[in-house]
Amino acid sequence: MKLSFAIIGCGKVGTALGKHLARSGYPAAGFASRSADSARRSAMAAGAAEHFFQYAWEASLQADVVFITTPDGAIADICRDLADHGGIREKTVIFHCSGALPSTILSTAKARGAYVGSMHPLQSFALEQAGNPFDHIMMAVEGDPEAVHLAQQIASDLGALAFVIKTEGKTVYHAAASVASNYLVTLMSFAIKLIAASGVQESEAFQILRPLVNGTLTNIETAGIPGALTGPIARGDYKTVADHVAGLKNLGPDLLLLYKTLGRATVQIARAKGTLSADAALEILKLLD
Ligand SMILES: NC(=O)c1ccc[n+]([C@@H]2O[C@H](COP(=O)([O-])OP(=O)(O)OC[C@H]3O[C@@H](n4cnc5c(N)ncnc54)[C@H](OP(=O)(O)O)[C@@H]3O)[C@@H](O)[C@H]2O)c1
Structure with missing residues:
Protein backbone atom coordinates (compact mmCIF):
# COMPACT_ATOMS: atom_id res chain seq x y z
CA MET A 1 0.00 0.00 0.00
CA LYS A 166 23.27 18.99 -0.89
CA THR A 167 20.94 21.09 1.25
CA GLU A 168 23.54 23.88 1.45
CA GLY A 169 23.88 23.87 -2.35
CA LYS A 170 20.21 24.61 -2.99
CA THR A 171 20.56 28.32 -3.82
CA VAL A 172 23.42 27.81 -6.26
CA TYR A 173 21.59 24.83 -7.81
CA HIS A 174 18.61 27.11 -8.45
CA ALA A 175 20.87 29.79 -9.92
CA ALA A 176 22.16 27.10 -12.31
CA ALA A 177 18.63 26.25 -13.40
CA SER A 178 17.90 29.95 -13.92
CA VAL A 179 21.03 30.42 -16.02
CA ALA A 180 20.27 27.36 -18.17
CA SER A 181 16.64 28.29 -18.74
CA ASN A 182 16.07 32.02 -18.21
CA TYR A 183 19.44 33.24 -19.42
CA LEU A 184 19.10 31.11 -22.53
CA VAL A 185 16.06 33.24 -23.34
CA THR A 186 18.17 36.36 -22.75
CA LEU A 187 20.95 34.97 -24.95
CA MET A 188 18.50 34.19 -27.77
CA SER A 189 17.00 37.66 -27.46
CA PHE A 190 20.54 39.10 -27.85
CA ALA A 191 21.26 36.99 -30.94
CA ILE A 192 17.88 37.86 -32.47
CA LYS A 193 18.53 41.61 -31.98
CA LEU A 194 21.90 41.25 -33.71
CA ILE A 195 20.56 39.25 -36.64
CA ALA A 196 17.72 41.74 -37.05
CA ALA A 197 20.28 44.57 -37.06
CA SER A 198 22.03 42.77 -39.92
CA GLY A 199 18.91 43.25 -42.03
CA VAL A 200 17.18 39.88 -41.60
CA GLN A 201 13.46 40.02 -40.74
CA GLU A 202 13.18 39.72 -36.94
CA SER A 203 10.22 37.35 -37.40
CA GLU A 204 12.52 34.91 -39.22
CA ALA A 205 15.44 35.25 -36.83
CA PHE A 206 14.59 32.42 -34.45
CA GLN A 207 13.98 29.86 -37.20
CA ILE A 208 17.30 30.85 -38.79
CA LEU A 209 19.23 30.47 -35.53
CA ARG A 210 17.47 27.39 -34.20
CA PRO A 211 19.37 24.69 -36.15
CA LEU A 212 22.63 26.32 -35.06
CA VAL A 213 21.54 26.25 -31.41
CA ASN A 214 20.29 22.66 -31.68
CA GLY A 215 23.60 21.63 -33.25
CA THR A 216 25.55 23.32 -30.46
CA LEU A 217 23.51 21.50 -27.79
CA THR A 218 24.20 18.21 -29.57
CA ASN A 219 27.92 19.06 -29.72
CA ILE A 220 27.96 19.82 -25.99
CA GLU A 221 26.29 16.47 -25.37
CA THR A 222 28.78 14.55 -27.50
CA ALA A 223 32.04 16.54 -27.18
CA GLY A 224 31.40 18.27 -23.83
CA ILE A 225 32.75 21.63 -22.69
CA PRO A 226 35.27 22.86 -23.84
CA GLY A 227 35.25 20.41 -26.77
CA ALA A 228 32.06 21.86 -28.29
CA LEU A 229 33.40 25.42 -28.53
CA THR A 230 33.96 26.68 -32.09
CA GLY A 231 34.14 30.16 -33.63
CA PRO A 232 36.57 33.08 -33.77
CA ILE A 233 37.59 33.12 -30.11
CA ALA A 234 38.31 29.36 -30.10
CA ARG A 235 40.38 29.85 -33.29
CA GLY A 236 42.22 32.91 -31.95
CA ASP A 237 40.87 34.97 -34.84
CA TYR A 238 41.67 38.45 -33.49
CA LYS A 239 40.59 40.31 -36.63
CA THR A 240 37.05 38.86 -36.62
CA VAL A 241 36.54 39.65 -32.93
CA ALA A 242 37.80 43.21 -33.56
CA ASP A 243 35.28 43.54 -36.43
CA HIS A 244 32.47 42.32 -34.19
CA VAL A 245 33.37 44.89 -31.52
CA ALA A 246 33.51 47.68 -34.11
CA GLY A 247 30.16 46.60 -35.60
CA LEU A 248 28.42 46.40 -32.24
CA LYS A 249 29.56 49.89 -31.22
CA ASN A 250 26.78 51.26 -33.44
CA LEU A 251 24.14 49.16 -31.69
CA GLY A 252 24.46 50.73 -28.27
CA PRO A 253 26.51 50.18 -25.12
CA ASP A 254 24.31 47.45 -23.59
CA LEU A 255 24.71 45.00 -26.46
CA LEU A 256 28.43 45.72 -26.70
CA LEU A 257 28.88 45.17 -22.96
CA LEU A 258 27.02 41.86 -23.15
CA TYR A 259 29.14 40.74 -26.14
CA LYS A 260 32.33 41.63 -24.31
CA THR A 261 31.30 39.99 -21.02
CA LEU A 262 30.32 36.72 -22.72
CA GLY A 263 33.41 36.95 -24.91
CA ARG A 264 35.71 37.13 -21.86
CA ALA A 265 34.08 33.99 -20.42
CA THR A 266 34.46 32.33 -23.84
CA VAL A 267 38.21 33.11 -23.83
CA GLN A 268 38.54 31.00 -20.65
CA ILE A 269 36.77 28.08 -22.34
CA ALA A 270 38.95 28.40 -25.45
CA ARG A 271 42.07 28.33 -23.26
CA ALA A 272 40.79 25.18 -21.57
CA LYS A 273 40.16 23.64 -25.01
CA GLY A 274 43.79 24.31 -25.89
CA THR A 275 43.14 25.97 -29.25
CA LEU A 276 43.88 29.53 -28.04
CA SER A 277 47.44 30.42 -27.06
CA ALA A 278 48.14 32.52 -23.97
CA ASP A 279 49.39 35.41 -26.15
CA ALA A 280 46.35 35.34 -28.46
CA ALA A 281 44.07 35.18 -25.41
CA LEU A 282 45.69 38.32 -23.98
CA GLU A 283 45.24 40.20 -27.26
CA ILE A 284 41.57 39.22 -27.51
CA LEU A 285 40.97 40.05 -23.84
CA LYS A 286 42.30 43.57 -24.51
CA LEU A 287 39.67 43.96 -27.26
CA LEU A 288 36.98 42.77 -24.87
CA ASP A 289 38.03 44.87 -21.90
N1 LIG B 1 5.13 26.90 -11.58
C1 LIG B 1 6.22 26.24 -11.86
O1 LIG B 1 6.55 26.07 -13.03
C2 LIG B 1 7.07 25.64 -10.76
C3 LIG B 1 8.10 24.75 -11.13
C4 LIG B 1 8.85 24.14 -10.13
C5 LIG B 1 8.60 24.45 -8.79
N2 LIG B 1 7.62 25.34 -8.46
C6 LIG B 1 7.39 25.60 -7.02
O2 LIG B 1 6.12 25.05 -6.67
C7 LIG B 1 5.52 25.84 -5.63
C8 LIG B 1 4.13 26.28 -6.08
O3 LIG B 1 4.25 27.06 -7.25
P1 LIG B 1 3.01 27.24 -8.26
O4 LIG B 1 3.57 27.75 -9.52
O5 LIG B 1 2.18 26.02 -8.25
O6 LIG B 1 2.24 28.44 -7.54
P2 LIG B 1 0.73 28.89 -7.79
O7 LIG B 1 0.20 28.35 -9.07
O8 LIG B 1 0.69 30.34 -7.53
O9 LIG B 1 -0.05 28.14 -6.63
C9 LIG B 1 0.16 28.39 -5.30
C10 LIG B 1 -1.13 28.08 -4.57
O10 LIG B 1 -0.90 28.30 -3.19
C11 LIG B 1 -2.07 28.84 -2.64
N3 LIG B 1 -1.72 29.67 -1.49
C12 LIG B 1 -1.14 30.89 -1.48
N4 LIG B 1 -0.98 31.31 -0.21
C13 LIG B 1 -1.49 30.34 0.57
C14 LIG B 1 -1.65 30.19 1.96
N5 LIG B 1 -1.22 31.13 2.82
N6 LIG B 1 -2.24 29.05 2.44
C15 LIG B 1 -2.66 28.08 1.60
N7 LIG B 1 -2.55 28.17 0.24
C16 LIG B 1 -1.97 29.29 -0.23
C17 LIG B 1 -2.73 29.65 -3.72
O11 LIG B 1 -4.06 29.53 -3.38
P3 LIG B 1 -5.49 29.88 -3.93
O12 LIG B 1 -5.54 29.39 -5.35
O13 LIG B 1 -6.32 29.06 -3.02
O14 LIG B 1 -5.63 31.36 -3.80
C18 LIG B 1 -2.30 28.97 -5.02
O15 LIG B 1 -3.28 28.16 -5.57
C19 LIG B 1 6.48 26.98 -5.35
O16 LIG B 1 7.31 26.62 -4.27
C20 LIG B 1 7.29 27.08 -6.64
O17 LIG B 1 8.58 27.62 -6.43
C21 LIG B 1 6.85 25.94 -9.41
Whole structure:
Protein backbone atom coordinates (compact mmCIF):
# COMPACT_ATOMS: atom_id res chain seq x y z
CA MET A 1 0.00 0.00 0.00
CA LYS A 2 1.41 3.38 -1.00
CA LEU A 3 1.54 6.29 1.46
CA SER A 4 -1.38 8.72 1.54
CA PHE A 5 -0.70 12.35 0.64
CA ALA A 6 -2.00 15.86 1.28
CA ILE A 7 -1.55 18.97 -0.85
CA ILE A 8 -1.43 22.36 0.85
CA GLY A 9 -1.57 25.11 -1.78
CA CYS A 10 -3.66 24.00 -4.75
CA GLY A 11 -2.16 25.96 -7.64
CA LYS A 12 -0.26 24.76 -10.70
CA VAL A 13 2.26 22.43 -9.05
CA GLY A 14 -0.02 21.24 -6.23
CA THR A 15 -2.82 20.32 -8.62
CA ALA A 16 -0.52 18.52 -11.07
CA LEU A 17 1.18 16.67 -8.24
CA GLY A 18 -2.12 15.63 -6.66
CA LYS A 19 -3.55 14.42 -9.95
CA HIS A 20 -0.51 12.38 -10.97
CA LEU A 21 0.23 11.00 -7.50
CA ALA A 22 -3.34 9.72 -7.42
CA ARG A 23 -2.90 8.21 -10.90
CA SER A 24 0.29 6.53 -9.67
CA GLY A 25 -1.64 4.80 -6.87
CA TYR A 26 -1.00 7.13 -3.91
CA PRO A 27 -4.22 7.59 -1.91
CA ALA A 28 -5.30 11.27 -1.91
CA ALA A 29 -6.10 12.16 1.71
CA GLY A 30 -6.38 15.95 1.96
CA PHE A 31 -6.40 19.14 -0.09
CA ALA A 32 -6.36 22.67 1.36
CA SER A 33 -5.61 26.05 -0.10
CA ARG A 34 -6.13 29.73 0.59
CA SER A 35 -9.48 29.48 -1.21
CA ALA A 36 -11.90 26.59 -0.85
CA ASP A 37 -12.52 26.69 -4.62
CA SER A 38 -8.90 25.88 -5.44
CA ALA A 39 -8.83 23.05 -2.89
CA ARG A 40 -12.07 21.60 -4.26
CA ARG A 41 -10.91 21.85 -7.87
CA SER A 42 -7.60 20.19 -7.03
CA ALA A 43 -9.27 17.40 -5.05
CA MET A 44 -11.59 16.77 -8.00
CA ALA A 45 -8.66 16.63 -10.43
CA ALA A 46 -7.19 13.89 -8.23
CA GLY A 47 -10.50 12.01 -8.22
CA ALA A 48 -10.95 12.70 -4.49
CA ALA A 49 -13.71 15.34 -4.50
CA GLU A 50 -14.70 14.67 -0.89
CA HIS A 51 -11.18 15.19 0.52
CA PHE A 52 -10.87 18.96 0.62
CA PHE A 53 -10.61 20.83 3.91
CA GLN A 54 -11.04 24.38 5.08
CA TYR A 55 -7.90 24.38 7.24
CA ALA A 56 -4.51 23.18 6.10
CA TRP A 57 -3.82 21.34 9.38
CA GLU A 58 -7.03 19.30 8.93
CA ALA A 59 -5.78 18.16 5.52
CA SER A 60 -2.21 17.44 6.66
CA LEU A 61 -3.40 15.37 9.60
CA GLN A 62 -4.98 12.85 7.21
CA ALA A 63 -1.76 12.09 5.34
CA ASP A 64 1.56 10.24 5.59
CA VAL A 65 3.18 12.68 3.13
CA VAL A 66 2.41 16.40 2.96
CA PHE A 67 3.36 18.66 0.06
CA ILE A 68 3.37 22.39 0.78
CA THR A 69 2.99 23.81 -2.72
CA THR A 70 2.23 27.44 -1.96
CA PRO A 71 4.35 30.32 -3.30
CA ASP A 72 7.85 30.19 -1.79
CA GLY A 73 7.28 33.12 0.56
CA ALA A 74 4.42 31.35 2.37
CA ILE A 75 5.98 27.89 2.88
CA ALA A 76 7.73 28.43 6.23
CA ASP A 77 4.69 30.20 7.78
CA ILE A 78 2.31 27.48 6.63
CA CYS A 79 4.60 24.80 8.01
CA ARG A 80 4.67 26.62 11.36
CA ASP A 81 0.88 26.85 11.26
CA LEU A 82 0.57 23.11 10.65
CA ALA A 83 2.91 22.42 13.57
CA ASP A 84 1.19 24.89 15.92
CA HIS A 85 -2.27 23.43 15.21
CA GLY A 86 -1.20 19.82 15.74
CA GLY A 87 -1.44 19.07 12.02
CA ILE A 88 1.80 17.11 11.89
CA ARG A 89 2.09 13.55 13.10
CA GLU A 90 5.42 12.04 14.09
CA LYS A 91 7.24 10.48 11.12
CA THR A 92 5.04 12.30 8.61
CA VAL A 93 7.17 13.38 5.63
CA ILE A 94 6.81 17.06 4.72
CA PHE A 95 8.03 18.31 1.34
CA HIS A 96 8.04 21.63 -0.42
CA CYS A 97 8.69 22.04 -4.15
CA SER A 98 10.65 25.28 -4.23
CA GLY A 99 13.83 25.26 -6.30
CA ALA A 100 15.48 28.09 -4.41
CA LEU A 101 14.71 27.21 -0.77
CA PRO A 102 16.24 24.40 1.28
CA SER A 103 14.29 21.84 3.31
CA THR A 104 15.56 23.47 6.51
CA ILE A 105 12.77 26.08 6.22
CA LEU A 106 10.50 23.23 7.37
CA SER A 107 12.27 23.11 10.77
CA THR A 108 9.04 23.63 12.73
CA ALA A 109 7.73 20.33 11.34
CA LYS A 110 11.02 18.59 12.08
CA ALA A 111 10.75 19.75 15.68
CA ARG A 112 7.44 17.81 15.84
CA GLY A 113 9.13 14.60 14.73
CA ALA A 114 8.45 14.86 10.99
CA TYR A 115 11.00 14.15 8.27
CA VAL A 116 11.52 17.08 5.93
CA GLY A 117 12.70 17.41 2.36
CA SER A 118 12.36 19.36 -0.86
CA MET A 119 11.47 18.00 -4.30
CA HIS A 120 12.01 20.46 -7.12
CA PRO A 121 10.64 19.40 -10.51
CA LEU A 122 12.71 20.97 -13.31
CA GLN A 123 9.62 21.78 -15.32
CA SER A 124 7.47 24.78 -16.15
CA PHE A 125 3.90 24.08 -14.99
CA ALA A 126 0.72 25.55 -16.42
CA LEU A 127 -2.68 25.35 -14.71
CA GLU A 128 -4.31 23.22 -17.39
CA GLN A 129 -1.79 20.75 -18.74
CA ALA A 130 -2.40 17.87 -21.08
CA GLY A 131 -0.38 14.72 -20.39
CA ASN A 132 1.91 14.05 -17.47
CA PRO A 133 4.20 17.06 -16.80
CA PHE A 134 6.48 14.86 -14.61
CA ASP A 135 7.17 12.38 -17.40
CA HIS A 136 10.92 12.13 -18.10
CA ILE A 137 11.81 15.30 -16.22
CA MET A 138 14.58 15.68 -13.66
CA MET A 139 13.77 16.37 -10.02
CA ALA A 140 16.26 17.73 -7.47
CA VAL A 141 15.74 16.27 -4.00
CA GLU A 142 17.39 16.96 -0.65
CA GLY A 143 16.61 16.74 3.05
CA ASP A 144 16.46 14.07 5.76
CA PRO A 145 17.55 10.64 4.49
CA GLU A 146 14.03 9.23 5.02
CA ALA A 147 12.55 12.10 2.97
CA VAL A 148 15.16 11.77 0.22
CA HIS A 149 14.53 8.04 -0.06
CA LEU A 150 10.78 8.61 -0.36
CA ALA A 151 11.26 11.49 -2.84
CA GLN A 152 13.27 9.19 -5.11
CA GLN A 153 10.49 6.61 -5.02
CA ILE A 154 7.78 9.21 -5.66
CA ALA A 155 9.75 10.77 -8.53
CA SER A 156 10.16 7.38 -10.14
CA ASP A 157 6.45 6.57 -9.70
CA LEU A 158 5.58 9.89 -11.39
CA GLY A 159 7.83 9.04 -14.35
CA ALA A 160 10.58 11.50 -13.34
CA LEU A 161 14.23 10.94 -12.46
CA ALA A 162 15.43 12.23 -9.09
CA PHE A 163 18.94 13.42 -8.36
CA VAL A 164 20.15 14.22 -4.87
CA ILE A 165 21.73 17.59 -4.07
CA LYS A 166 23.27 18.99 -0.89
CA THR A 167 20.94 21.09 1.25
CA GLU A 168 23.54 23.88 1.45
CA GLY A 169 23.88 23.87 -2.35
CA LYS A 170 20.21 24.61 -2.99
CA THR A 171 20.56 28.32 -3.82
CA VAL A 172 23.42 27.81 -6.26
CA TYR A 173 21.59 24.83 -7.81
CA HIS A 174 18.61 27.11 -8.45
CA ALA A 175 20.87 29.79 -9.92
CA ALA A 176 22.16 27.10 -12.31
CA ALA A 177 18.63 26.25 -13.40
CA SER A 178 17.90 29.95 -13.92
CA VAL A 179 21.03 30.42 -16.02
CA ALA A 180 20.27 27.36 -18.17
CA SER A 181 16.64 28.29 -18.74
CA ASN A 182 16.07 32.02 -18.21
CA TYR A 183 19.44 33.24 -19.42
CA LEU A 184 19.10 31.11 -22.53
CA VAL A 185 16.06 33.24 -23.34
CA THR A 186 18.17 36.36 -22.75
CA LEU A 187 20.95 34.97 -24.95
CA MET A 188 18.50 34.19 -27.77
CA SER A 189 17.00 37.66 -27.46
CA PHE A 190 20.54 39.10 -27.85
CA ALA A 191 21.26 36.99 -30.94
CA ILE A 192 17.88 37.86 -32.47
CA LYS A 193 18.53 41.61 -31.98
CA LEU A 194 21.90 41.25 -33.71
CA ILE A 195 20.56 39.25 -36.64
CA ALA A 196 17.72 41.74 -37.05
CA ALA A 197 20.28 44.57 -37.06
CA SER A 198 22.03 42.77 -39.92
CA GLY A 199 18.91 43.25 -42.03
CA VAL A 200 17.18 39.88 -41.60
CA GLN A 201 13.46 40.02 -40.74
CA GLU A 202 13.18 39.72 -36.94
CA SER A 203 10.22 37.35 -37.40
CA GLU A 204 12.52 34.91 -39.22
CA ALA A 205 15.44 35.25 -36.83
CA PHE A 206 14.59 32.42 -34.45
CA GLN A 207 13.98 29.86 -37.20
CA ILE A 208 17.30 30.85 -38.79
CA LEU A 209 19.23 30.47 -35.53
CA ARG A 210 17.47 27.39 -34.20
CA PRO A 211 19.37 24.69 -36.15
CA LEU A 212 22.63 26.32 -35.06
CA VAL A 213 21.54 26.25 -31.41
CA ASN A 214 20.29 22.66 -31.68
CA GLY A 215 23.60 21.63 -33.25
CA THR A 216 25.55 23.32 -30.46
CA LEU A 217 23.51 21.50 -27.79
CA THR A 218 24.20 18.21 -29.57
CA ASN A 219 27.92 19.06 -29.72
CA ILE A 220 27.96 19.82 -25.99
CA GLU A 221 26.29 16.47 -25.37
CA THR A 222 28.78 14.55 -27.50
CA ALA A 223 32.04 16.54 -27.18
CA GLY A 224 31.40 18.27 -23.83
CA ILE A 225 32.75 21.63 -22.69
CA PRO A 226 35.27 22.86 -23.84
CA GLY A 227 35.25 20.41 -26.77
CA ALA A 228 32.06 21.86 -28.29
CA LEU A 229 33.40 25.42 -28.53
CA THR A 230 33.96 26.68 -32.09
CA GLY A 231 34.14 30.16 -33.63
CA PRO A 232 36.57 33.08 -33.77
CA ILE A 233 37.59 33.12 -30.11
CA ALA A 234 38.31 29.36 -30.10
CA ARG A 235 40.38 29.85 -33.29
CA GLY A 236 42.22 32.91 -31.95
CA ASP A 237 40.87 34.97 -34.84
CA TYR A 238 41.67 38.45 -33.49
CA LYS A 239 40.59 40.31 -36.63
CA THR A 240 37.05 38.86 -36.62
CA VAL A 241 36.54 39.65 -32.93
CA ALA A 242 37.80 43.21 -33.56
CA ASP A 243 35.28 43.54 -36.43
CA HIS A 244 32.47 42.32 -34.19
CA VAL A 245 33.37 44.89 -31.52
CA ALA A 246 33.51 47.68 -34.11
CA GLY A 247 30.16 46.60 -35.60
CA LEU A 248 28.42 46.40 -32.24
CA LYS A 249 29.56 49.89 -31.22
CA ASN A 250 26.78 51.26 -33.44
CA LEU A 251 24.14 49.16 -31.69
CA GLY A 252 24.46 50.73 -28.27
CA PRO A 253 26.51 50.18 -25.12
CA ASP A 254 24.31 47.45 -23.59
CA LEU A 255 24.71 45.00 -26.46
CA LEU A 256 28.43 45.72 -26.70
CA LEU A 257 28.88 45.17 -22.96
CA LEU A 258 27.02 41.86 -23.15
CA TYR A 259 29.14 40.74 -26.14
CA LYS A 260 32.33 41.63 -24.31
CA THR A 261 31.30 39.99 -21.02
CA LEU A 262 30.32 36.72 -22.72
CA GLY A 263 33.41 36.95 -24.91
CA ARG A 264 35.71 37.13 -21.86
CA ALA A 265 34.08 33.99 -20.42
CA THR A 266 34.46 32.33 -23.84
CA VAL A 267 38.21 33.11 -23.83
CA GLN A 268 38.54 31.00 -20.65
CA ILE A 269 36.77 28.08 -22.34
CA ALA A 270 38.95 28.40 -25.45
CA ARG A 271 42.07 28.33 -23.26
CA ALA A 272 40.79 25.18 -21.57
CA LYS A 273 40.16 23.64 -25.01
CA GLY A 274 43.79 24.31 -25.89
CA THR A 275 43.14 25.97 -29.25
CA LEU A 276 43.88 29.53 -28.04
CA SER A 277 47.44 30.42 -27.06
CA ALA A 278 48.14 32.52 -23.97
CA ASP A 279 49.39 35.41 -26.15
CA ALA A 280 46.35 35.34 -28.46
CA ALA A 281 44.07 35.18 -25.41
CA LEU A 282 45.69 38.32 -23.98
CA GLU A 283 45.24 40.20 -27.26
CA ILE A 284 41.57 39.22 -27.51
CA LEU A 285 40.97 40.05 -23.84
CA LYS A 286 42.30 43.57 -24.51
CA LEU A 287 39.67 43.96 -27.26
CA LEU A 288 36.98 42.77 -24.87
CA ASP A 289 38.03 44.87 -21.90
N1 LIG B 1 5.13 26.90 -11.58
C1 LIG B 1 6.22 26.24 -11.86
O1 LIG B 1 6.55 26.07 -13.03
C2 LIG B 1 7.07 25.64 -10.76
C3 LIG B 1 8.10 24.75 -11.13
C4 LIG B 1 8.85 24.14 -10.13
C5 LIG B 1 8.60 24.45 -8.79
N2 LIG B 1 7.62 25.34 -8.46
C6 LIG B 1 7.39 25.60 -7.02
O2 LIG B 1 6.12 25.05 -6.67
C7 LIG B 1 5.52 25.84 -5.63
C8 LIG B 1 4.13 26.28 -6.08
O3 LIG B 1 4.25 27.06 -7.25
P1 LIG B 1 3.01 27.24 -8.26
O4 LIG B 1 3.57 27.75 -9.52
O5 LIG B 1 2.18 26.02 -8.25
O6 LIG B 1 2.24 28.44 -7.54
P2 LIG B 1 0.73 28.89 -7.79
O7 LIG B 1 0.20 28.35 -9.07
O8 LIG B 1 0.69 30.34 -7.53
O9 LIG B 1 -0.05 28.14 -6.63
C9 LIG B 1 0.16 28.39 -5.30
C10 LIG B 1 -1.13 28.08 -4.57
O10 LIG B 1 -0.90 28.30 -3.19
C11 LIG B 1 -2.07 28.84 -2.64
N3 LIG B 1 -1.72 29.67 -1.49
C12 LIG B 1 -1.14 30.89 -1.48
N4 LIG B 1 -0.98 31.31 -0.21
C13 LIG B 1 -1.49 30.34 0.57
C14 LIG B 1 -1.65 30.19 1.96
N5 LIG B 1 -1.22 31.13 2.82
N6 LIG B 1 -2.24 29.05 2.44
C15 LIG B 1 -2.66 28.08 1.60
N7 LIG B 1 -2.55 28.17 0.24
C16 LIG B 1 -1.97 29.29 -0.23
C17 LIG B 1 -2.73 29.65 -3.72
O11 LIG B 1 -4.06 29.53 -3.38
P3 LIG B 1 -5.49 29.88 -3.93
O12 LIG B 1 -5.54 29.39 -5.35
O13 LIG B 1 -6.32 29.06 -3.02
O14 LIG B 1 -5.63 31.36 -3.80
C18 LIG B 1 -2.30 28.97 -5.02
O15 LIG B 1 -3.28 28.16 -5.57
C19 LIG B 1 6.48 26.98 -5.35
O16 LIG B 1 7.31 26.62 -4.27
C20 LIG B 1 7.29 27.08 -6.64
O17 LIG B 1 8.58 27.62 -6.43
C21 LIG B 1 6.85 25.94 -9.41
